Amino acid sequence: SxxxxxxxxxxxxxxxxxxxxxxxxxxxPTIMPISIADRDFGVDVVNVPQNQVQANQVNDPLVRGGRRIAWLKEYAGIDYMVKDPDNPGHMMINPVLLDIPQGNPANNPRAALQPCSILDHAQWRDMVVGITAMSNANKPxxxxxxxxxxxxxxxxxxxxxxxxxxxxxxxxxxxxxxxxxxxxxxxxxxxxxxxxxxxxxxxxxxxxxxxxxxxxxxxxxxxxxxxxxxxxxxxxxxxxxxxxxxxxxxxxxxxxxxxxxxxxxxxxxxxxxxxxxxxxxxxxxxxxxxxxxxxxxx
The missing domain is CATH 1.20.120 (Four Helix Bundle (Hemerythrin (Met), subunit A))
Known part of the structure; x- marks a missing residue:
């Protein structure tokens, strides 16, 4: 061709x-399927250590979760923050991230629409695994x-x-x-x-x-x-x-x-x-x- x-x-x-x-x-932009190696790399992306940020930024995902936010954008094309349609001039966590099931499905078949903490390692791992599955289901x-x-x-x-x-x-x-x-x-x-x-x-x-x-x-x-x-x-x-x-x-x-x-x-x-x-x-x-x-x- x-x-x-x-x-x-x-x-x-x-x-x-x-x-x-x-x-x-x-x-x-074309979102490429996330490979197993990419997924494993994503799961291992760490937060910025607490001792490297100011005291009032310890729980700020935009500061401490910067590396994870960058992974979401680069590998999945997902913006962590998007404009809030109900609140002009304000930003909100991307609803796409809230729709990814978290935790054991037997206990909680659809653990969605709950606060999504990108700083929480278990939640981050579920997020990466879920996004990887989505990217392979929709691959070009x-x-x-x-x-x-x-x-x-x-x-x-x-x-x-x-x-x-x-x-x-x-x-x-x-x-x-x-x-x-x-x-x-x-x-x-x-x-x-x-x-x-x-x-x-x-x-x-x-x-x-x-x-x-x-x-x-x-x-x-x-x-x-x-x-x-x-x-x-x-x-x-x-x-x-x-x-x-x-x-x-x-x-x-x-x-x-x-x-x-x-x-x-x-x-x-x-x-x-x-x-x-x-x-x-x-x-x-x-x-x-x-x-x-x-x-x-x-």
């Missing part, structure tokens, strides 16, 4: 005078590698018109379905370097844009650093590749650096000179998907 444009072209604004691929929206049909490859293809497809103006070559290889951990890592490095090269080439072109260096912080998950043995090795290897791809997708989900780059490109698109150059390029290509710039360096 080497067609990079299909995903981006689905987001067409037909009223736009620009060709369809100029509709700039970062890829929507595509493999993590395919999800990752499609996201990167969409980003490349979106930035290609700008890259052509800057003379930057956009890679057009997609990740194979059997991509190794090393290939996934290499692809993320390539993406990071391509985005940074694009940002750098437009730095100073317009005010208040393209200012901060882009460096995608992707690290291979710990599970991928442990090797399987014997007959389980092949199966373990596939699991490791999926875990690595899922971790890469999580890096791209709502990534502030990518979101900022898209915002800056939207500003740039309004710039008269750039707009003219993009329309000229689009006319040359007949509105089709341009090939990567085979031109001078940026």
């Amino acid at each position: 080497g067609k990079a444009g299909s995903d981006a072209d689905a987001r067409i604004n037909t009223d736009s005078p620009m060709p369809p691929r100029y509709k700039l929206t970062p890829p929507q 049909s595509a493999s993590p590698i395919k999800v990752l490859s499609d996201k990167i293809s969409q980003i490349y497809n979106d930035i290609r018109p700008f890259a052509e103006i800057a003379g930057i070559n956009i890679p057009d290889t997609v990740l194979p379905n059997s991509a190794s951990v090393e290939q996934i890592q290499s692809k993320m490095q390539e993406l990071s370097e391509t985005l940074e090269e694009l940002r750098e080439s437009f730095d100073g072109c317009i005010g208040n844009a393209f200012a901060n260096q882009i460096q995608l912080d992707f690290r291979i998950p710990q599970v991928a650093q442990q090797r399987g043995q014997g007959q389980q090795q092949q199966q373990a290897q596939a699991t490791v590749q999926e875990a690595t791809a899922a971790a890469a997708v999580r890096v791209l989900n709502g990534n502030v650096q990518i979101v900022q780059l898209y915002k800056d490109l939207v500003k740039l698109k309004r710039h008269a000179g750039i707009k003219k150059a993009m329309e000229k390029l689009a006319a040359q290509e007949g509105g089709g998907g341009g090939q990567g710039g085979k031109k001078r360096g940026a």
Whole structure:
């Protein structure tokens, strides 16, 4: 499935005078299934120790439970606090967290809608286990590698018109379905370097844009650093590749650096000179998907 444009072209604004691929929206976050290793890591996330916070913050989940709140967002896409619909201007604990059964089901079949304490380790463990089960029940049909490859293809497809103006070559290889951990890592490095090269080439072109260096912080998950043995090795290897791809997708989900780059490109698109150059390029290509710039360096 080497067609990079299909995903981006689905987001067409037909009223736009620009060709369809100029509709700039970062890829929507995709919540990946939580693996057993991710679950075990989640269960072991600890609170900030009491002696590291002020006396009046000892029972404050937003202070002491910060690491657990970050795990909820990164792995499950769940915000711990959400706006209270009945109380404008106030926040409340996300009702999704109240719906996760807690404790022994024999004693309490639906121990929901009770105060949810993220600082309580037993409740936190139930929360992580419940969220893991939910994430696997609702998992995307595509493999993590395919999800990752499609996201990167969409980003490349979106930035290609700008890259052509800057003379930057956009890679057009997609990740194979059997991509190794090393290939996934290499692809993320390539993406990071391509985005940074694009940002750098437009730095100073317009005010208040393209200012901060882009460096995608992707690290291979710990599970991928442990090797399987014997007959389980092949199966373990596939699991490791999926875990690595899922971790890469999580890096791209709502990534502030990518979101900022898209915002800056939207500003740039309004710039008269750039707009003219993009329309000229689009006319040359007949509105089709341009090939990567085979031109001078940026």
